[in-house]
Amino acid sequence: MLRLTVKTTAMFLGLSLIVLFFFGACSTHRPINQLEFGVWAAEKDLWEEAIFRWKKVLLSDPNSVAAHNNLAVAYEKIGLWEEARKEYEIALKLAPQNSWVKANYKSFQANLESAEKAKKEKKEELKKKNDKKL
Secondary structure, three states, X not given: OHHHHHHHHHHHHHHHHHHHHHHHHHOOOOOOOHHHHHHHHHHOOOHHHHHHHHHHHHHHOOOOHHHHHHHHHHHHHOOOHHHHHHHHHHHHHHOXXXXXXXXXXXXXXXXXXXXXXXXXXXXXXXXXXXXXXX
């Protein structure tokens, strides 16, 4: 009777491992660290989650260029321009020759300029509408 139980248990464990391996191999890629988890979240447009993850990276590694750069991109995506600028500047200070950071910062500057221009135009348009009413 004990042999049957051991044999049955062994078969059950073997089948379980096969099932786990199969489903594990078929599952989507899962992030293995906070930095990668943030990238995964950003790819899914989960910017608050991405920010949370990259801030966690900075708690353990305040000089992580990737975390500062990624935070800057995330802040830019949600319209927190000053926070984005600060993170880009930190990343550039840590790695002034990093081509990714430089390219992202250049794009940020163009996006910020466009956003400020649009904001100014909208303000002027509202002023004109208000002036017509008077």
